[in-house]
Amino acid sequence: xxxxxxxxxLRLYICELDRNISRAQDNGGSGKVKPTVLVATTLRWFSxxxxxxxxxxxxxxxxxxxxxxxxxxxxSVAQEIYEYSGLYPVESFAKAIERAKPDFIIPGDDLAxxxxxxxxxxxxxxxSAGDSTCALIERxxxxxxxxxxxxxxxDFIHLAEEEGIRTPKxxxxxxxxxxxxxxxxxxxxxxxxxxxxxxxxGVRVVRSQREAERAFRRLRKPPIAARVAKRVLLxxxxxxxxxxxxxxxxxxxxxxxxxxxxxxxxxxxSNGIVLAALHFEVLCKxxxxxxxxxxxxIKDPDMISAAEKMVRRLNLTGFVGFDFMLxxxxxxAYLIEINSRPTQVGHLxxxxxxxLPAAMHAAMSGGVVGETTKVTENDTIVFFPQxxxxxxxxxxxxxxxxxxxxxxxxxxxxxxxxxxxxxxxFSQKEPSKAxxxxxxxxx
Numbered sequence: 001x002x003x004x005x006x007x008x009x010l011r012l013y014i015c016e017l018d019r020n021i022s023r024a025q026d027n028g029g030s031g032k033v034k035p036t037v038l039v040a041t042t043l044r045w046f047s048x049x050x051x052x053x054x055x056x057x058x059x060x061x062x063x064x065x066x067x068x069x070x071x072x073x074x075x076s077v078a079q080e081i082y083e084y085s086g087l088y089p090v091e092s093f094a095k096a097i098e099r100a101k102p103d104f105i106i107p108g109d110d111l112a113x114x115x116x117x118x119x120x121x122x123x124x125x126x127x128s129a130g131d132s133t134c135a136l137i138e139r140x141x142x143x144x145x146x147x148x149x150x151x152x153x154x155d156f157i158h159l160a161e162e163e164g165i166r167t168p169k170x171x172x173x174x175x176x177x178x179x180x181x182x183x184x185x186x187x188x189x190x191x192x193x194x195x196x197x198x199x200x201x202g203v204r205v206v207r208s209q210r211e212a213e214r215a216f217r218r219l220r221k222p223p224i225a226a227r228v229a230k231r232v233l234l235x236x237x238x239x240x241x242x243x244x245x246x247x248x249x250x251x252x253x254x255x256x257x258x259x260x261x262x263x264x265x266x267x268x269x270s271n272g273i274v275l276a277a278l279h280f281e282v283l284c285k286x287x288x289x290x291x292x293x294x295x296x297x298i299k300d301p302d303m304i305s306a307a308e309k310m311v312r313r314l315n316l317t318g319f320v321g322f323d324f325m326l327x328x329x330x331x332x333a334y335l336i337e338i339n340s341r342p343t344q345v346g347h348l349x350x351x352x353x354x355x356l357p358a359a360m361h362a363a364m365s366g367g368v369v370g371e372t373t374k375v376t377e378n379d380t381i382v383f384f385p386q387x388x389x390x391x392x393x394x395x396x397x398x399x400x401x402x403x404x405x406x407x408x409x410x411x412x413x414x415x416x417x418x419x420x421x422x423x424x425x426f427s428q429k430e431p432s433k434a435x436x437x438x439x440x441x442x443x
Contacts, residue, residue, distance in 0.1 A: 035364035036061040038100045040093055040116065041108025042084060044070050046415050047344035048108040050405060051357070052077050054347035055106075057373070058357035060364065065096035066108075074410040089115050090122065097133060104364045105140040106319060107341045114196065116140075117147045141340065142271070143315035150314070150340040153193050153253045160335050163309045166302065167335050168256035168325075179216050182254045183209045189257040193337075194219040194250040202250070203289060205257065212254070220252050255336065260328035263300065264292070264321065265307045266343050268359040272315040275369065276359035278345050279303050281326065283380070286390045291344055293386035294396045297354075297379040300326075302333040310338065317363070319346055319356070344383060348403070349373040376401035385415055 037060050041048045049072035052062045056077040064072055065082040072078060082096035093115050097105070107113045120137045123130030138144060149155050157170040169186060173179045183190070192215040194202035204215035262282040267274045280295035307322050321339035326332070349355045355372035362369045380400035387394050387402075405411050 033365055034059055034061050035103045035361065036063065036100065037104045037106055037360075037364060038096060038102035039064045039066075039072075039078075039106050039108055040084075040096065040112045041066045041070065041072075042086065042089065042111040042115070043109045045109060045344075046071050046411070047342070047346065048072055049075050049408075049411055050344075050347040051106070051108075051342050053405070053408065054349060054357040055360065057349075058355075058361040060357075060361055063096075063100045063102065065093060065100075071411055071414045074414045075408050090119050093119055094123075094133070097136065102136070103139075104318075105136060106360075107141075109341060110196070110339065113141075113340050114151070117151070120144060120147070140318055142269075142317035146314035146316060146340075150338050151195060152251070153195055153255075153337055156310075156338050157255070157335075159313060160306070160310060163306075163313055165306045165309060165335050166332060168258050170253055170255040173216065173252050173254050176213055176216065179212055179254065180209065183212055186254070186256055188212070191255040191257055192216055192219060193253045193255060195253070196250060201289070205288070216252055220249050258325040258327055258334045258336070260331075261326045262292070263298070263303060263324040263326050263333060264295070264343065264345070265303050265324070266319065266321045266345050266356065267307050267311060268319055268356045268363060269311045270317050270363040272312045272317075274308050274311050275363060276353055276356050277304065277307060278348060278350065278354055278356065279307075280345065280381070284387060284390060284394070284396065286386055291383075291386065293383050293390050294394075294400060295345070295381050295383075297350065297381070300324075300333055306333065306335045310335075316340070319343075319360070345381070348381065349375050 037055060039048060039052055039062060041064065044067060048066075048070070052064065052072055053075060056062050061079055062077055063080040063082070064070075064078045065084050066072060067084050067086075073081060080100060082099060083092060084096075085092045089111075105116065107116055116137055120134055123133040141147070149159060152172075154170050154172040157167050160167050171178075171182055173182060188209070189205055189207045190212060192204045192206055192212060196202070197219075202219055204211075204219065206212040206215050262285075263280060264282065265277060265279045267277040269275060279298050279300055280292070281298050282292040282294075283296055284294040285292055303322070303324055306324075307320075310316075310322065311320060318340075319342035321341070321343040322335060323337045323339070324333045324335055327334060346356055349357060349372065351374035352372050355369070355374075358372045359369050378401040380396065382394075382396045382400040382402045384402060384404040387396055405415070
């Protein structure tokens with residue numbers, strides 16, 4: 001690990017001192033330091049732009065490395081933006097770090113987390129030349145021993161079991177024989193999951209052995225040429241190019257099915273301690289594998305305890321998400337997986353202990369969480385545009401807090417333009433007219 005020798009620790013101490021002096025000078029010599037955060041993202045998620053807005057409001061200097069058409073480029077918050085290349089992903093992250101000189105890195109999605117882990121290993125192999133980058137990644141993500149665990153669905157669940165956390169039985173499946181043995185022992189339905197996937201793409205609920213084997217084969221193999229070509233030509237997304245070229249098979253896991261309601265937690269933590277947390281029950285989704293469109297704030301002691309235990313066990317830092325199932329018969333929470341990056345609720349500022357951007361600012365600046373903001377007293381959060389697209393006359397649009405980015409009109413317009421599955425709703429209407437007809441309440 002970097003900095004373990006006396007000379008290494010001295011180098012890191014000098015770098016830290018120089019950075020703090022530079023930051024103080026940049027802030028007029030007042031000594032009041034604004035931490036610089038680099039948001040590193042590979043996917044064009046609108047939630048990343050919302051998070052950057054919230055971090056800026058909390059007092060951070062925000063920079064980003066992203067694709068050329070990322071919606072965050074429509075906002076006014078990023079002081080500097082660097083180009084992300086799906087063909088040279090790790091190199092583009094390294095160049096952005098060198099130019100931005102951040103105090104902290106926040107990965108915007110799961111693939112960005114993988115790139116940072118790869119960059120850490122690459123820089124570590126350089127010896128003392130890579131010390132500063134390794135120290136930055138450790139400071140941002142936590143103990144590097146956690147990196148392979150948060151990537152492996154089965155290993156993470158096994159670690160949670162050791163902590164006494166309620167989890168569904170989970171096993172890595174190497175071949176069809178092991179899958180058949182699992183099915184004979186555990187029965188169906190079950191959930192088949194691939195490591196290194198996100199957004200529901202690598203998850204299948206199966207109800208028979210035949211469905212399980214079909215899902216296993218599909219999830220294990222690398223992406224096919226047609227899918228890669230579609231992503232590159234139509235979506236301008238090159239993230240599948242390397243998996244296609246290397247032909248590396250995915251690791252697939254089987255997990256016992258828990259019937260009930262989905263729930264999710266997102267925490268900000270530092271050196272294994274949770275500083276702020278949000279816990280939600282999912283009320284609505286656009287589809288089974290899509291993100292939530294409506295959530296309700298809850299206080300579930302099992303979810304709170306599970307998040308704190310796993311953050312402490314893995315000695316994590318930064319934004320960390322946890323997914324749960326609330327069992328239908330008992331309401332008991334089962335921890336099913338981890339997301340070692342912000343989720344779509346990360347920008348929500350809901351008061352003391354629930355203001356994650358303020359807690360992130362405190363973690364980066366080495367201070368305490370100061371004044372916090374509470375954007376709403378409503379426990380029901382309605383995400384834009386997900387719920388509006390799911391049901392333009394949804395009662396939640398009126399009864400819940402509709403989370404529309406009114407303060408960034410360009411981002412709002414980009415968000416609307418990006419959608420493709422609203423064409424039936426707009427088939428006889430102009431987009432602006434249909435938008436107004438939804439009667440979206442403004443704050």
